[in-house]
Amino acid sequence: MDERVGVQERFSAPPADPDVVEQLAAKYSTWGRWGEHDEAGTLNEAGREQVGQAAALVRDGAVFSLSLNFDANGPQSGEFGRVNPIHTMLQDGGDILAGAQRHLNMEYTDDAVYMPLQCGTQWDALSHSFYRQKMYNGHGPERVTSAGAEKNSIDKVASRFVGRGVLADLPRYAGRPWLDPGEPITSEVLADCLAAQRVELRPGDFLMVRTGHLAAARARGAWGDYVGGSSPGLSVHAAPLLCETRVAAVAIDTWTTEVWPAEVPAIRTSVHVILLVHAGIHLGEMFDLDALAEACAVDGRFEFLFVAPALPITGAVGSPVNPLALR
């Protein structure tokens, strides 16, 4: 894609209701596909072959980080207990100045962080969402206690976020700086965008969906309701493309993947229900795709080696991540 396509209209989606959600969830469920003990879901689609092929996509060695910084100035408001990271120094330069380390014959600094694991750029584990009291592969809520997740925790798959990355740069395709809050992304929109970009989506791919919602926050110089507010995002009608193509995972530059307000108020996380709970697709949120998108647009290559290891925090239902795109 070497020019802005300039789609004139706002994207739209067919209606959805609980029946549609349940039909899509049932249709695309992968429970049992990789065995009853599987905890990786569609990451199983990104095997050695895919990794090997993806490595061959690296040409000039440019590395792009898809992560926001983690700090007190992040997007969180504290609602639902999600505060921004609290970074504290255990030893700092002031201690050196104060002579507090003199008896140790060393001069050092040290620090710690308290952070909700999903406060910034992050992976949702397959244990992050439930529907009708079941998570991926049919496990019940009793498998995620105060001690953490016994099943589907992020540490079980922390090193499997490696493969071919593909970017769908929707604002560029639409000829607008960003999609609007509440604007839904369907399979058709994704397919058209990828076609315009002349890139094919393949099984085992990691699809990066750029809505520009993060760019909008950046442009206004304030987070505002970036987290918790209206947002463009995936429609439940994005499921066919993602599931039939058998992507390994999907990441986006919004806070909750789904178009918000919820398409189906009675099932407010209907995209999570279909993709995460039933299809077993890990979801990445608050990915910063802006710099990568700039580079992809320059040379028209929208594929790259994607390496986004989670931290293997035992029993965690999510993980902060600094995802890298190597081109």
Next chain:
Amino acid sequence: MDERVGVQERFSAPPADPDVVEQLAAKYSTWGRWGEHDEAGTLNEAGREQVGQAAALVRDGAVFSLSLNFDANGPQSGEFGRVNPIHTMLQDGGDILAGAQRHLNMEYTDDAVYMPLQCGTQWDALSHSFYRQKMYNGHGPERVTSAGAEKNSIDKVASRFVGRGVLADLPRYAGRPWLDPGEPITSEVLADCLAAQRVELRPGDFLMVRTGHLAAARARGAWGDYVGGSSPGLSVHAAPLLCETRVAAVAIDTWTTEVWPAEVPAIRTSVHVILLVHAGIHLGEMFDLDALAEACAVDGRFEFLFVAPALPITGAVGSPVNPLALR
């Protein structure tokens, strides 16, 4: 290397004293080499060219994690404020069972962590160590306050830990399951090991030094004094090879990189002083190299694509990391 070399003796190192440390620090200082504003040190050696070449090392697409899990059963004792990660659930399956989320029309789990940034597998930032009140590139302690590091923090280089990885598997070279506590690793030892492995160390490489000290803890089934106790590790006499070859970074499977007890009691972190403070070489600690070493030994290839992004925690002096080796 398809057979154990079987070095018969314990490795040893020439003596060292503060003068030796200062001479090595002065000789290998890179302050100013990449400009007075540089905060990346020898990561500058791993540029696009190196990344591109490293990607070509990927053959069968096998991915190895070099990270320990992060949890309450980690190696820390709490000394110096370094506790093991504290993982807490903000929402869990019990809340779903209790109906606490019913009014939200969703079912989800969420969690948080408190962790010292260097409690497990981690990168030391260039702001982690000082000598005579200076850190890399000459900045004083007043640049690392309770608000974090203004200079040389990990977020400035979080995405630059990418390039060619090379493993030096010392226990295998030595024909022993692990090196002994207090056993020093010199340039000669490293050079001999790499030669035996028939792998060349090049500028911009990420050198992984396996001592087996982690394997020893694993074998005894208890951390014991893995952190804080006697340990094999780099001698100050490892500096010539690392600095003259211009490696990008060095990582190891011990808690403090250096041989411990300290070679030079008056400068207890003398290896940090030479490598981190003066040469500008980032140090990785508590890397789990055992599985990777097994694979390298099988086919005799001790090089790989190394991707180990830090979390860009603003102002942090270190970062947990899940380093990956792609072969």
Next chain:
Amino acid sequence: MDERVGVQERFSAPPADPDVVEQLAAKYSTWGRWGEHDEAGTLNEAGREQVGQAAALVRDGAVFSLSLNFDANGPQSGEFGRVNPIHTMLQDGGDILAGAQRHLNMEYTDDAVYMPLQCGTQWDALSHSFYRQKMYNGHGPERVTSAGAEKNSIDKVASRFVGRGVLADLPRYAGRPWLDPGEPITSEVLADCLAAQRVELRPGDFLMVRTGHLAAARARGAWGDYVGGSSPGLSVHAAPLLCETRVAAVAIDTWTTEVWPAEVPAIRTSVHVILLVHAGIHLGEMFDLDALAEACAVDGRFEFLFVAPALPITGAVGSPVNPLALR
């Protein structure tokens, strides 16, 4: 009591089994006594009259703290997520030395703590224990979610730990420096001790039970298994005295109130079940009664004004406390 009584034998208790526990729980249940909405339990026994009378016990104005310090050197091992307090500086003197506050025209320090609420000297809230899925006044587990306790939380009664305090100094009574691990305390033992001390236990009193178990840890200079290990403590057979006298609350110098190992393995917290869950008696643990006991022994007065406000942390199931005895 101006001399050590010198009880020669180790205290013992009649046998107990689940039936005994359930009978005692049923017999002494106060559910409904103060209304179905009550969340204070026997703290209702310590009303204005009791507070007024207790204030008259203050003679020379000596104030005794019954609290351990809260710090990293506390008794916790980390088991069950109970770590010792983690105290971190948000601003410290080093920042002043570094000039980091100069632009503010002020010089200050600030700090924070992470602490399990029951890691040191503390009150158990009535929401801390359940039996057969019920807590005090019959509420179910769904009332204590990740968002905290809706019922029986400590903030509901935080200011009601005020009244007449009475000390039962069992080691002094027994003529030994401390009771033995596993030694049970029954109603008879308590009654005999109080009689020997010539002090009457009355409705609405706060009874402090000194076992010497903390003194033993202090004497050996190490916490060891002070938390989690064998311990003297209340037998289920202490219930008749405490419940029939209608005490307001009970505190002790051990980690779990109850004799340990548990008297009734099938109901490991049987004393909590009877006293906290059914009788509605708040329990104080890890109270340091040693200095107070010394003073009481000198003048033979074992009663005092007791003021031990909890921190009103909303929804908390316990609270650290610095209890004071005014004599």
Next chain:
Amino acid sequence: MDERVGVQERFSAPPADPDVVEQLAAKYSTWGRWGEHDEAGTLNEAGREQVGQAAALVRDGAVFSLSLNFDANGPQSGEFGRVNPIHTMLQDGGDILAGAQRHLNMEYTDDAVYMPLQCGTQWDALSHSFYRQKMYNGHGPERVTSAGAEKNSIDKVASRFVGRGVLADLPRYAGRPWLDPGEPITSEVLADCLAAQRVELRPGDFLMVRTGHLAAARARGAWGDYVGGSSPGLSVHAAPLLCETRVAAVAIDTWTTEVWPAEVPAIRTSVHVILLVHAGIHLGEMFDLDALAEACAVDGRFEFLFVAPALPITGAVGSPVNPLALR
């Protein structure tokens, strides 16, 4: 005082500048008065005699808490690292429902908190403020490192906040619901108010200064800029009354004790400099005096037994507190 006095004008204060601050600091300095090793300051004025007399003030046994609740809905915005308390459950009712504790033969809940020590109702320790790099009794910033305060920490005096409390209810005296933001309180205002209330301030008293600023926040139903914004408070010209009367400590219902914006911009914490740093007077902030004030107004008794133990967190520069007034 049985009627509102109805002062017609807004309170005002004479001008102040750095010279005035330094003169007052010098005039009222108590450094050395109780010895060079003293860490209690004017708490020394509240000895056994004062405690004994204060206990006699208790008549009907009514207990008033002067504390806000500690929770996520507190007044903090996160600025300067001061977040509201983060309360997390380590075990909750959901775990009981999930059967996660079944193997333990117990049913329990447990929790933890992360909180800046001065995020709510709290005591400033004498190590909280410095002026010209000195805190109370002349110690330098090197005595407060990342490891905490070696001198003047709150644990040294945690149990000494006991004595005669006196309330100065300024809004009532002024015939207004609350003082205005920026309205200064001088010695004359305090003296007039106390005279109108017919209560004498004596050495060793704990003076509670009610401005109504908290009541104003309560009335508007939102914290707004209660913390950090303009506020009524003590003028530097309050020092003569407080220091010459030799009060033990002063507490107030605002966030920073001092009138804000600062009277002397060049020394923004000038009241802290005079009272805390030089006079050695501990300061209590965000005390909720509203309910107590109601009761005092009813019977015209503005004195009470004041018991406000700090948590003895080792090395802390402040402490949350649930202060009690017993009448």
